[in-house]
Amino acid sequence: MKYDKNHALIESAIPGLPTPRRGKVRDLYDLGDSLLLVATDRISAFDVVMPNGVPDKGRILNSLSVFWFGLLEGMPNHLISADVDAYPAALQGVKEDLRGRSMLVKKVSIIPFECIVRGYLTGSGWQEYQRSRSVNSQPLREGYQNGSKLDRVLFTPSTKAELGEHDLPVTAAELESALGPEQAQRLEDASVRCYATAADYAATCGIIIADTKFEFGTDAAGRLVLADEVLTPDSSRFWPRASYAVGSNPPSLDKQFVRDWLDSIKFNRQPPAPVLPDDVVAKTRAKYVEAYERLTKKRFV
Numbered sequence: 001m002k003y004d005k006n007h008a009l010i011e012s013a014i015p016g017l018p019t020p021r022r023g024k025v026r027d028l029y030d031l032g033d034s035l036l037l038v039a040t041d042r043i044s045a046f047d048v049v050m051p052n053g054v055p056d057k058g059r060i061l062n063s064l065s066v067f068w069f070g071l072l073e074g075m076p077n078h079l080i081s082a083d084v085d086a087y088p089a090a091l092q093g094v095k096e097d098l099r100g101r102s103m104l105v106k107k108v109s110i111i112p113f114e115c116i117v118r119g120y121l122t123g124s125g126w127q128e129y130q131r132s133r134s135v136n137s138q139p140l141r142e143g144y145q146n147g148s149k150l151d152r153v154l155f156t157p158s159t160k161a162e163l164g165e166h167d168l169p170v171t172a173a174e175l176e177s178a179l180g181p182e183q184a185q186r187l188e189d190a191s192v193r194c195y196a197t198a199a200d201y202a203a204t205c206g207i208i209i210a211d212t213k214f215e216f217g218t219d220a221a222g223r224l225v226l227a228d229e230v231l232t233p234d235s236s237r238f239w240p241r242a243s244y245a246v247g248s249n250p251p252s253l254d255k256q257f258v259r260d261w262l263d264s265i266k267f268n269r270q271p272p273a274p275v276l277p278d279d280v281v282a283k284t285r286a287k288y289v290e291a292y293e294r295l296t297k298k299r300f301v
Contacts, residue, residue: 001097006281008041008053009101014094024049025061025234031088031104034080037062039101039229043276043284045258046269047167050276058101060288060300061232066103067296068230071201072194077226078105078217108217108225110160113175114167115187117195118154120210122147122237122249125156137171145247147210153195155188160215186224187216198231205294207253208244212236233288238295253291257284 002011012020012027014036020027024044029036039058043050062082069077081087082103084095091098118125118135125135126146133140136156144150157175158167176184191214199209213235215228229235233254244250249260261280267273276284289300 004041004052006052006055006278008055008281009058010040010042010053012038012040012097014091016090025058026228031090033107035105035107036087036091036098037103037105037228038098043234043255043258045255045262045273046267048269048271048273050258050273052275052281054276054281054284054288056285056300057234057288060292061229061234062101062103063300064232064292064295065229068198069226072197072226072230074197075190075194075226076219076223077230078108080104080106105227106219106225108219108227110215110217110227111179111183111187112160113170113178113187114158114160115191115214115216116156116158116211117191117214118150118156118211119195119199120147120149120208120237120239121145122210125154125211136169147244147246147248147250153192155191157187158213190214190216190224190226194226194230202238202295203241205297206241207291207294208239208241208250210237210239210252233291238291240294253287253294255284257287 001009001013004010014029017029020029025040025042027038027040039062041053041055041057043054043057066079066082069079084099084102087095087104121129121144128135129140129144133142135154138154157170159170160167194214195212202209212231214226214230217225217227219225236254237256238253239250240253258280265274292300
């Protein structure tokens with residue numbers, strides 16, 4: 001295992017297994033009849049991976065995803081188990097390294113699109129709205145401000161870029177052309193339904209889910225399956241209700257803090273990324289921990 005100076009896990013390695021496929025955050029091991037996902041402490045912003053990580057970030061993402069898979073029980077998902085004591089014998093020698101930051105999952109055929117759902121106008125959606133009164137080419141009425149709640153939840157998919165590339169917006173027509181109208185509609189319906197369930201629950205915790213992104217695959221029977229991470233501070237904007245105000249970027253419990261710091265130093269959004277200062281790392285970790293504790297109602301240890 002490779003750690004940085006703050007003891008953040010940067011790369012995993014499991015003796016006896018081939019080098020994993022490495023994504024922006026997760027290391028993926030093929031176990032034959034299943035996959036092992038290991039959530040490292042790497043952090044990316046603007047589709048660029050930072051050279052140092054955020055300690056415990058992978059454990060938070062993994063635990064939150066397991067929590068949401070349980071809450072979204074009506075939506076099939078790829079989780080087999082996150083209990084390292086029940087993992088195959090080949091993994092028992094490293095189970096303590098994997099504890100809390102890994103899950104065994106079913107093999108599914110991943111649909112190569114990010115399913116983004118927006119309940120509030122912010123980020124790139126707000127930037128587009130200012131230019132064209134639209135989001136993802138979907139026309140919107142006049143009068144919205146930064147941070148406004150949208151009249152209706154928007155489904156705004158994007159491409160699923162490889163490491164080092166950037167996700168690009170996809171219109172409804174383009175998604176239908178790639179997947180067919182029936183599958184495109186299934187994706188939209190499932191995404192909006194999962195968002196609505198999660199947003200209603202988060203509201204009881206004093207959290208607004210401004211937007212989020214899902215990934216789906218299909219199993220051998222062609223059934224739509226929720227995959228990868230779900231509703232984490234990496235894939236969502238979490239706004240504390242108490243500090244929410246229309247007209248500005250509300251304080252958030254997610255990686256927007258890292259994006260804001262990168263913008264403050266005028267990062268050009270191309271690799272190589274700068275090293276995150278220790279105070280940025282510490283504050284980001286604190287935001288992730290707070291999101292976990294408020295949403296799960298459990299103390300992070």
